[in-house]
Amino acid sequence: MSAEPFIAVLIGPGGVGKGTLARRLVDADERLWLSTSWTTRPARDTEDGTEYHFVDRATFEKAIDDDAFLEWAEFHGNLYGTPRPPAGERDVLLEIEVQGAEQVLAHDPSAVVILVVAPSMEQLEDRLRGRGDAEEHVRKRLSSAPHELAKGQSIATRVVINDDVDRATSEILSILEELRPSGRPPSKKD
Ligand code: 5GP
Numbered sequence: 249m250s251a252e253p254f255i256a257v258l259i260g261p262g263g264v265g266k267g268t269l270a271r272r273l274v275d276a277d278e279r280l281w282l283s284t285s286w287t288t289r290p291a292r293d294t295e296d297g298t299e300y301h302f303v304d305r306a307t308f309e310k311a312i313d314d315d316a317f318l319e320w321a322e323f324h325g326n327l328y329g330t331p332r333p334p335a336g337e338r339d340v341l342l343e344i345e346v347q348g349a350e351q352v353l354a355h356d357p358s359a360v361v362i363l364v365v366a367p368s369m370e371q372l373e374d375r376l377r378g379r380g381d382a383e384e385h386v387r388k389r390l391s392s393a394p395h396e397l398a399k400g401q402s403i404a405t406r407v408v409i410n411d412d413v414d415r416a417t418s419e420i421l422s423i424l425e426e427l428r429p430s431g432r433p434p435s436k437k438d
Contacts, residue, residue, distance in 0.1 A: 254339040254428050255356055256280070258420075259349045259400050260364035261393035263376035265410045267299070269364060270343040272417040277424070281338040286311065289326035294380050301331075319344070319351035324388050339428060346399045353403060360427045362420055363404035365397065367411045 258266045274282045287300040288308050303311075308327045312320060320329030323345050330348065333340045342352065352359050366372035372393060376386045401407065406423050410416045 253333055255359040256341050256424055257349050257352055257359055257361045258343045258364055259346050261396045262389040263372050264364050264366050266343045266364050268413055269417055270341055273341060273420060276421055279339050280341045282341045283330050283333055285328055285330055287326055287328045319348040321345060321347035346396055349403060360405045361403055363400040363407045364410050367409055
């Protein structure tokens with residue numbers, strides 16, 4: 249049993265489909281454990297409350313003081329953080345933004361960072377609008393996409409285009425198969 253889990257990180261602009269890919273990946277590969285992040289962002293109308301551990305700022309700041317996070321970052325005025333993963337045999341999958349991914353890499357340079365990109369900015373915009381966010385939020389997220397892409401390119405181990413969710417899921421599974429440390433046998437669900 250390894251005390252330090254293998255960490256795979258999905259990054260990419262908001263609306264690119266990282267959340268859907270993350271769920272597909274854990275459904276397809278039982279070695280992957282998907283971390284549930286904490287956030288001070290209010291839940292969207294389209295969310296059922298299981299997407300994050302939704303907390304107020306004071307609770308989040310207390311957790312920072314208690315050193316409860318593997319990484320955390322402020323993104324568009326809200327705090328987001330990954331609780332320290334439990335020790336165990338499973339690989340850890342994170343779906344986070346780039347500042348957090350940099351912290352994970354600083355802590356564990358062997359982490360695999362996959363930058364997920366949309367086939368075009370138009371598609372990214374359509375997907376962002378489809379989530380039902382306020383127009384102001386959509387615009388803020390679109391305006392930060394170029395920075396996230398540039399920063400993401402500079403730290404990513406691989407880049408995957410989310411042109412089709414099944415294809416992109418398969419590509420990421422293959423990348424993880426290739427890059428995860430040896431001694432972890434494949435055990436894909438059927
Ligand atoms: P959203 O508000 O759209 O759910 O998420 C905004 C951004 O925060 C997304 O890029 C998402 O991947 C990222 N994010 C979600 N959880 C975490 C986390 O625990 N840490 C960091 N650094 N970013 C996160």
